[in-house]
Amino acid sequence: MCKQQINILPFKNAAKPMRVAVLLLTLLIPFTSSSEDKNAYAKMKSALVKTLKTTYIDNAYIQNIDHFYSTTCDSLVKKKLKIDNRPIKDILTKLFEVSRNNLDSGSITSLGIPSLNANFLSTLKVYKKGSITNLYMGINYVESNIMASVFEGLFVADTIMDIVSLREMFYEPYFISSRIEFAKYESYRDTLLYELANVAPIILCNKLNNNDTFYTSLVNKSNKITVKAVSQVKIDTYYDKLLPFSLAILQNRNTAEEVKKLTLVPQDYYHAFVEEAIMLHISPEPEISSFLHQPITALNKKFGNYYFIKQINDLHESPDNIRFEVVNTLSAKELYFLMLAGSYDLVQEGSSALYTSSFLYLYKKFLKEAGKTGKDGINNFFEEINYYQFDKFISNVSDYGLVADLVNNLNEEKITQYLVKYLNNLPNKQLSDNDIILDAMTMAEILYEIRNRQGLKDNLIEQISSIEKQPKVKNQLIYQRIFKVYKDMLMDKYKNETDYTYDVLKVSNLKINNEIVQVSFFYDDEDAISSFSSSLTTYDVKMWDKRDMENYVVFSSKKGNKVKVFMNKPNTKGGCDSAQNEMLQAIYKEGYQITSFIHRGHSYHLPQSLKKITPSCQFAFLGSCGGYKQVLKVFQLNPNAHIIASRSVGSKIINDPLLEKINTDIVNNKDIKWEAFWQQAGSEFQSKLAKDLFAGYTAPNKYVGIKFIRKVYNY
Numbered sequence: 161m162c163k164q165q166i167n168i169l170p171f172k173n174a175a176k177p178m179r180v181a182v183l184l185l186t187l188l189i190p191f192t193s194s195s196e197d198k199n200a201y202a203k204m205k206s207a208l209v210k211t212l213k214t215t216y217i218d219n220a221y222i223q224n225i226d227h228f229y230s231t232t233c234d235s236l237v238k239k240k241l242k243i244d245n246r247p248i249k250d251i252l253t254k255l256f257e258v259s260r261n262n263l264d265s266g267s268i269t270s271l272g273i274p275s276l277n278a279n280f281l282s283t284l285k286v287y288k289k290g291s292i293t294n295l296y297m298g299i300n301y302v303e304s305n306i307m308a309s310v311f312e313g314l315f316v317a318d319t320i321m322d323i324v325s326l327r328e329m330f331y332e333p334y335f336i337s338s339r340i341e342f343a344k345y346e347s348y349r350d351t352l353l354y355e356l357a358n359v360a361p362i363i364l365c366n367k368l369n370n371n372d373t374f375y376t377s378l379v380n381k382s383n384k385i386t387v388k389a390v391s392q393v394k395i396d397t398y399y400d401k402l403l404p405f406s407l408a409i410l411q412n413r414n415t416a417e418e419v420k421k422l423t424l425v426p427q428d429y430y431h432a433f434v435e436e437a438i439m440l441h442i443s444p445e446p447e448i449s450s451f452l453h454q455p456i457t458a459l460n461k462k463f464g465n466y467y468f469i470k471q472i473n474d475l476h477e478s479p480d481n482i483r484f485e486v487v488n489t490l491s492a493k494e495l496y497f498l499m500l501a502g503s504y505d506l507v508q509e510g511s512s513a514l515y516t517s518s519f520l521y522l523y524k525k526f527l528k529e530a531g532k533t534g535k536d537g538i539n540n541f542f543e544e545i546n547y548y549q550f551d552k553f554i555s556n557v558s559d560y561g562l563v564a565d566l567v568n569n570l571n572e573e574k575i576t577q578y579l580v581k582y583l584n585n586l587p588n589k590q591l592s593d594n595d596i597i598l599d600a601m602t603m604a605e606i607l608y609e610i611r612n613r614q615g616l617k618d619n620l621i622e623q624i625s626s627i628e629k630q631p632k633v634k635n636q637l638i639y640q641r642i643f644k645v646y647k648d649m650l651m652d653k654y655k656n657e658t659d660y661t662y663d664v665l666k667v668s669n670l671k672i673n674n675e676i677v678q679v680s681f682f683y684d685d686e687d688a689i690s691s692f693s694s695s696l697t698t699y700d701v702k703m704w705d706k707r708d709m710e711n712y713v714v715f716s717s718k719k720g721n722k723v724k725v726f727m728n729k730p731n732t733k734g735g736c737d738s739a740q741n742e743m744l745q746a747i748y749k750e751g752y753q754i755t756s757f758i759h760r761g762h763s764y765h766l767p768q769s770l771k772k773i774t775p776s777c778q779f780a781f782l783g784s785c786g787g788y789k790q791v792l793k794v795f796q797l798n799p800n801a802h803i804i805a806s807r808s809v810g811s812k813i814i815n816d817p818l819l820e821k822i823n824t825d826i827v828n829n830k831d832i833k834w835e836a837f838w839q840q841a842g843s844e845f846q847s848k849l850a851k852d853l854f855a856g857y858t859a860p861n862k863y864v865g866i867k868f869i870r871k872v873y874n875y
Contacts, residue, residue: 201237201249204256205229211260212270217874221637224274232281243284244314255280255310266796267302271638271873272593276303278635283307287316296323301331302592333360337367341374353378357390359454361403369395385410386451398423404433404456407440407448426467427489433463434497442546457500457549464501472518473809476849484521492529492541495522500549503556513809516855517848519560527569539571551582555602559807563609572616579606580623583646587632587639597792600642600872601865607649608864617650624650638872645871654871661870662861665802665832667721667825669778670755676826677747678756680727681740681772683765688730691760691812695727698820703827709746711739720827724752737768744772757794758819759783763810766790777801779822783815795866799875802834802860811853817844818857834861 209229213222233252241248259276262268268276279299286295296304296319304324311317326345329335329352336356340349353375357364367375368391379391389406393399398416401423408414422429437456443449468486475483490498499522502514514522531537542550557566567575586599610616624647633639648654670676680695682688696713699706704715704725711732717723726747728739747754755778759769766782770793773780780794782805791803804818821841825832838859845854869875 201253201256204253204260205233208256208260211263212273215270215874217271217641220640221271221274224637228274228277232277236284241284243287243311243316246314248284251310254312258306258309262302262306266594266793267592268306269593269597269638269796269873271641272303274637276306279303279307280310283311283316292316292319293323296320298589300590300592301327330355333363336360337363340378349378350382350384353382353387354384357384357387358450358452361390361393361452361455362395362399364390365393365395365399384447386447390452400459400462401429404436404452404459407451408436430463430467430494430497431491433460434491434493437497438493438545438548441548460497460501464498468498469502469514469518473515476515476517476852477847480521484525487522487525490529492526492532493545495526495529496541496545496548496553498522499526499556500552503552503559515809515849515852516560517852519556520562523557523560523562531569536571538569539574542570542574547578550578554606558602558605558609561609563606564613567610567613567616572613576616576619576623579620583620583624583627583643586642587630587636589632593638594792596638596642597869597872601792601868604646604649604868605864607646608868611650611652621647621650641872645868648871649868661800662802662863662866663834665779665834665860667829667831669800670826671721672753672755672776673751674722675752676721676723676756677752677754678723678725678758678823679743679747679754679772680725680758680760681765681769682728682730682736683761683768684731684736685762688736688761691815692727692730694812694816695760695819698816699725703824709743712743712746717827721829723823723827725823740772755779757781760812760815770794773797780804781815781819781822782806783810783812791863791866792869795869799870799873803863803866804860805858806853806856807858809853809856813850814845814853814857817841834859 209225212225216222236252237249239248243251255277259268259273263270263273279295282295283292286292296307299307301324304320304327308317308320308324311320322344325335325339326348329339333356336352337360339345340352340356345352353364364375364379364387368379379387382388385407389410390403392410393402393406398420402409402416402419405414405419409416409419419429419432422432437460440451440456441449443451471486472483487495487498499514499519502519502522527538530541533540554563554566557563582603586596586603588596591599607620624643627633628640628643633643667676682692699715703718705718707714707716711734712726712728715725715727726743728736728743730736732739734742753776754774755776757769757773757777757779758781759766760783761769767790769782770790773794775797777794777798778801780791780801780803782790782794782803791805794801794803806814818841821837822832825837842851842854845851
């Protein structure tokens, strides 16, 4: 049998990047042969079904699971089907094993299993008739990798992996530069070159700057305007500033010298940058409207921070007329872009998020500037910019509880149309389960804020009912559940329900074998050294014993509950990762289980901390900037875990007093009632900066997104 040929087009609506680790995980799962264990099929199926039914979701879910595993699978086995001479029973056994392993790893959720099974059946059906390329164009990256593992060793797996490899290059431009020269990708090189230029232009420009003949030849042959525009930008000190204007320079709307001159006055350059970004976005030509979309978003973050945000944050204790003087001359468009730039979920190393008070000031000033043209000013503004990144903007506004206020300033019909468009676009086969949930959480918070606006609510309920009838929702259980909970939320069906899950952190839940163990993770940078030193001062010698273990310290309570707090030291000889692992090994060697996990570091260190959190977690403190968006990982480990995180800027000014207060209550065997605790803690912050920072933190009982997920999965 010949290997199937692939004819693939660029993925214009590619989902967020999924890391190679997922691919490696699925590929490393061993194959289970029926010859090795005649009962493997029954055992694997039984174990998987038991896992899937651990939590009752709804009747439709149970019926789907029962029908596939009790009827469909057994029917396929009875027919004695074979795929490339491999018995279907062996392939199904592998499907069960791989499914369970990916459930355990969090790569897929229980609500994603019905879709996975449907794609498995479609693969069997389509593969017999011909190419599976079109089928796998519509299957998300994670499920494609799972299927490649299920069919490992067969021709069909080779075809799936070829598709995955191409998709991987569209998700991660780094792979384009390392694979584009392979002969098997020759027919896709022009498309891959375009993607590289549009998403990661710095890679292409570096290749050209180094006189790479292969890339030079590809660029010379390309007819893509994006490739031509980007390839003319030289790698020098002006690279970042010239890149957004590369198309304008190519089209002779600007010269490089004119742009360089603009950089001498930050406000002038930012004004031109914003105007150029909007002009590109509103273009009717697809290649122009998508021109450097991701790089321009990242550069807006960089420029906004360098020119304005850092100065505003540094002057936090100054009067407003001094603190915000730098933005006095900004137009509504520039203020809008600055609010996008200061969003916490874009926080990167070396950049800052807007403090709560800063965002509120800019938001009010933006409404004032946009409304200068009259009653419909704000509506005209969004029409003029064609709702540029409006989904990001309304998400940011939601973080500060301002959606209702924004809606009050917008035409109700227009905002309904936008939200319906967003809801219609939510079902996307390219997204992984985690991406689906994160997007759904954002919309849930927005809908929650507008549930009391009767006209808007009624229109949305009607539109959601219509969306529910679409095949892309009817055939996906995860979307059925999401839209059902949306409607129930808008109709206030949960108003009278009592759910105390996150209202009170019970000390008894933190105890295992009468011990309470907490770990804090610090990292190797200057902030970590400062945070670690500050944290040490919060442990009163009258209340705590301290042991220095060279690479970490241990605090043990002298009275009350038996509490142990482990903290790794930053900047140790072996590095923070080694120190953390040594600390964790010592904890587990003593037979302890950790129930409290504390992340003390920048947001870019948070994924490392999340990898070390276990299902025993009952309380998590994510003390970094934007930790709010990372709560999903903790929720998946333990849906009942209480989580504190910041929606904006995380700071030791808040982290240390909060943790000291929490640990004191735990030692004294005092259950933490978050409503009262939060009110008391807030009253103790006296400075303007502390009050502002604390306003960005969210108590465990106030996570609308987490409560939404509980309803979707019926926890």
